[in-house]
Amino acid sequence: MSLLQLFKSSLYSSKKMAAFRLIPIGKVMQYIFIYILIMSIISFVYFLNGISDQQQSMEGLLEYFSQIQWLLYPFSFIFLFVLNTLFIFVRISIFAYIGSIILHIRKRKGDYRHIWRTALFANTIPMLLSIIFAILQLSNNYIQLVIYTISLVIIISATKYYPVKR
Helix, strand or coil: CCHHHHHHHHHHCHHHHHHHHHCCHHHHHHHHHHHHHHHHHHHHHHHHHHHHHHHHHCHHHHHHHHHHHHHHHHHHHHHHHHHHHHHHHHHHHHHHHHHHHHHHHCCECCCHHHHHHHHHHHCHHHHHHHHHHHHCCCCCHHHHHHHHHHHHHHHHHHHCCCCECC
């Protein structure tokens, strides 16, 4: 399957999300790192806008930034990429752990690696919501709670398509 097909299927089909547990890890890593790249680019644009606002307010800072600009921007992008990677992998791993508990409660068969892949694709809609809220600069604990709840509901609905333990 192509990444676009994976994306489309992960938007509406929890049955396919459960089947995605069998996708090779290379395709899964491509999918997640494209998302991380998009989030990093958005974060970097906001970083640049924040720097330009601060440069206008401080004269000495403007001269300092003009001297180290070639060094500041690449390192800040790399730092944002690594930080976004860490946060997203931790988020998916936590949901995968919760999903493995749900599989155990529902008496369904599945390894942690299987539910991790399902949790990744189940987080597609919440990740898109996160991007939209980041662009709109809406940040609230209740919004995050709703996003996490949506992820959990999608994971629960996908686990019903896992095979039953004998």
